Amino acid sequence: MAKPPAQRSSRTEIDQFLRKRRDIVEFVDRQPRLMFCLDATASRQPTWDRASHLQREMFLAVNQSGSLSVQLCYYRGFGEFQATGWTGDSQKLAANMGRVSCEGGHTQIERLLEHALREHGRSRVRALVFIGDAIEEHPDRLCRLAGQCGLRGLPLFIFQEGELRDAERCFRRMCQLSGGAWARFDQNSPGTLAALLSAVASFAAGGVAALEKQGNESAKLLLEQLKP
Template sequence: MAEKDRTKQGSVLRQEGKVSDSVAAFVRKVGAVARPNAGQDGRLLFALDATMSRQPTWDLACSLQAEMFKAIPKDSALQVQLLYFRGLGECRASKWVIDAGALSKLMSGIDCRGGNTQIGRVFAHARTEHTKRRINAVVFVGDAIEENVDALAAKAGQLGLLGCPLFVFQEGRDSRVEAAFREFARLSKGAYARFDASAPQELAALLKAVAAFASGGRDLLKLQNSGQAKALLAQIGHG
């Protein structure tokens, strides 16, 4: 990575570190209610579009996502799986892990490659994993759709019926993509938000709020006073 890029990324991380004290306090509370039974651990599936269109902001995305994982204490009873797609039909998932550092390292090693979106495979994977053992939240970050929107909406609705909410983050401002992403979130009883690279603090707070929800549910999310958490809470469960 060039010196200029390292300096820019360091600046972003310093900005992200200024997230309000209320967010930091809430994340600590989430960690304080760890479940002793590993079978009851919260689970969060983190899915990423790693196609070439996301290359310009990929480093920023990885740094913020890595910080989200680091903000979850080791005793928070939250397991995370990373899923990404790119290139010609490549779609891979990591193991379910509690070690956030391992996932952060894995994410930093992923580079973007040209190819079409595979959102359908993300939803299908989420359903398969959820039927094996409950997934408390699915985060998807993307900027495009090159698949049949109605077919994707049907899969999102199925996740909603199973109690597996989608938290869909859109990078960019394509109105067609926004309409579809909002619908996926609504049908799954999840929430939609913009992946705004110009507002790293707000984005980090949103990602942390989702992680908190996955770890402790609506009750713990209600404890947070941030506007980002309240915005997500207002959407969750409204189909």
């Protein structure tokens, strides 16, 4: 038995669909953009579940109004690097974070910064947050890229887990060169990470003025480093 012909959309319906899609894309493009980057290599496994939970909860709380457009980036395993699309949907972002797990591999911070500069070149990124614990790349190359971020107005906010001194020196220098800020957290101070992430989200959405309004210790720590 022959199937009845499928109902075709009218030209008006197609135009309405395309117009709605274009309006959504333009709205997302106008939102302040925050890049959220994770080291998902095996060294972070012991504290991954707790940190991931805090990250998801923070974005759900801070971005209820959809005021930020966020891209999630992470690296892990044998050269794996992933970047999601930009979204202002905090539920979608939280779900994306929940699907990331750790795998053994080397750091790919250079690759991450190169990606960030390309995205920033397409449309301004207000801030980049990076959460990691180690560096296995040449510090000079990372600092060169961080300097390019600074010249182009893309501040790096690096939150270091643990106390590796070589990593700390490089992370601190990268933040200075980019015009951003560095801070440390560990598994014994989960609230510190949540407060730091909330502070950067406020900065990305409203700049230094929004950060000053927070008035908590994490905001003050970042402001001290952001001042010229």
